[in-house]
Amino acid sequence: MADSQLLSAHKWRNLAGFWTLGLCNNFAYVIMLSAAHDILKDQEEKTQKDENITTTPTSTNVTYLECNEISTGAILLADIIPTLVIKLTAPFFILHISYKVRVLACVLFSLASFLIVSFSTGIWMSILGVVCASISGGLGETTYFGFSSYFEKNVISAYSSGTGGAGIFGALSYAGLTSAGLSPRTTLLVMTIIPALMFISFFFVIKKPNKFYQKEYIVKYSEDTSSLLKDSEDAADKIKRRLTIRDKLHLLKPLMKYMVPLCVVYIAEYFINQGLYELLYFNDIWLSEKEQYRWYQVDYQLGVFISRSSVNVFKINKLWILPVLQVANVAILTTQVFLRFIPNIWIIFVIVLFEGLLGGAAFVNTFYKISEDIEAEYKEFSLSAATIADSFGITLAGAISIPTHNHICSLNLKM
Template sequence: MLMVVVLAAVGFLLVALSTREWIAVLGVACTSLGSGLGEVTLLSYSSVFDKNVISTWSSGTGAAGILGASSYAGLTSLGLSAADSLLLMLIVPVVMAATFWFLLRTPGSRLHAWRSVIHCSNIDEEKTQQRPSSASVTESETSAVESAQLLTVIEKFKSIPPLLVYMIPLGLVYLFEYFINQGLFELIYFPNIWLTLHEQYRWLQVDYQIGVFLSRSSVNLFVVRKLWVLALLQFLNVIFFTFEAVYLFVPSVWIVFAVVLWEGLLGGAAYVNTFYRISVEVPFEKREFSMGITSLSDSIGIGLAGAIALPVHNILCQLPKPY
């Protein structure tokens, strides 16, 4: 976790104080690396807590998106420079460190944590079945812990194919939505409204993050079983935004705001439902590994989206605009 905090702080500093483009790019890379390490680490760590931690984790990351996007948009709208706004954001890694090392109540031991999770996951079953003796419970728990600790490399590789039903839809959703965010958002512009071009882009990001937050907080209300439907719907958004970037046919910015909110809802729903289902469907001894490896799918999707968005964005920029 120390590396995550350091990378976040270094990323803010490099981008804020950069005098050359490559330094800013390096700062973005540091921030992205820290974010990825934090996600895979904390999602894996969440497997030793109650399954509801997935909901609160997802909701928290969604709220962080709103706070980050809105604070930057708000600070720059108030007249602060981009550099000063980023320097103020150095409070974020400080809060991260304080939360993880001082606020979070970590389990006393790995065995104790896993016993708690096993106990919570079997509460409903214990209501209808006679509870086994404490000796048999201890033996079962210890066996589960040892199985999780002793997973070999081969066993881990064998665990990956069953996870593809989670990984592929999640990766596609992130591929499509980050292609929209990185390649198309900047090309959508409504002249002669109360927002400038740059302000429109910033507030579209805020709008997107609101959708992400709402859907990431929804898993305790309903669970989406068919994750591939979310990927299909997100692909339809790609088609819509591509046509809008080329033809600028939408008559009102509010329609775009509504579709961007919908895009965020789909992305957040894919994320929280994927990891929630893993937390309840994957055997306990494989859950920690499954959480970590599945988190790579959204990172791969984001990386591919960036690689595709760069040339597509440049091609679309060369096309004549309707106005």
């Protein structure tokens, strides 16, 4: 009885620990995207002031669409390209690095991101801080998904729920604290508690199983069957070795059915977030232009949080449905930028919430299906490698959103 109670306590500790890791790992990333509009606006105003550039005040009834000179897609690229580089390369070497070392690196880069942006004196210093957040998030995601392979599969849903929690709590805390009167800089300094929570969760909360401390070996790959050899009666009798680069490249092919839908969802999703959000504002309503951008982020992250926490209740097996629906959202909101046919911001909020639901569902269902479908022998590599899909999609979205934003702004569209 005592043993079962101990196991149950360990299970809940691990679920709570993985949830917190998900929260902390994505928090800096979310904050940087929520703050993107303010970061760019602040730096542009500084530049204008330093160069004694004066601008004619605009009336409250704005006739033409107003834009930042630099799209928030620039912040998105700074926030995702380092992550993509890490994810593309990490599965091939990172298993040789201790999890403790990796987590400490995540903590330090996350802390640096908040501090650098808080004390930034120029746009490139701000972007350097965003890059630090990206390194922390990318390294963390490959680390924690690989780490999850040592535990029961429910820790994946806990971690995914935590990343969704980072979205809603990150966006909400930023919007709430800035709306309450704190400056963006002070708000970012408050957020330095997050790296400390990450450290505590990994080193003190999660109860690591004995097999985590044992040297990791992979069963020998069989060319004849195109699969790994099955477990024998005695693990000591297995022919064990680590996967070679060739083996790992071969294992990427069956992952494509999971990765391609996820990638397309994220291309559409982040094109909306960083290419269209700041162009979807309404004039003369109860929210300013800046506040509308912030609360779009909160609304989107609420949808992500709900869907990333729902896989044990509602599981989606046909992953291709999700990119189709997300592309439809792109079409609707792009049309809104040009035609302004949606008369009320609440309708936009509903669409944005649905966008977040689709994005979160794609993420958690993809990794949950991988954890169910892939054999245990190479699950650790597969879960780490599949994280490439969302980052690749986000990178493409950022690259597309910048010229799109600039082109739309050059058209002088009437509001």
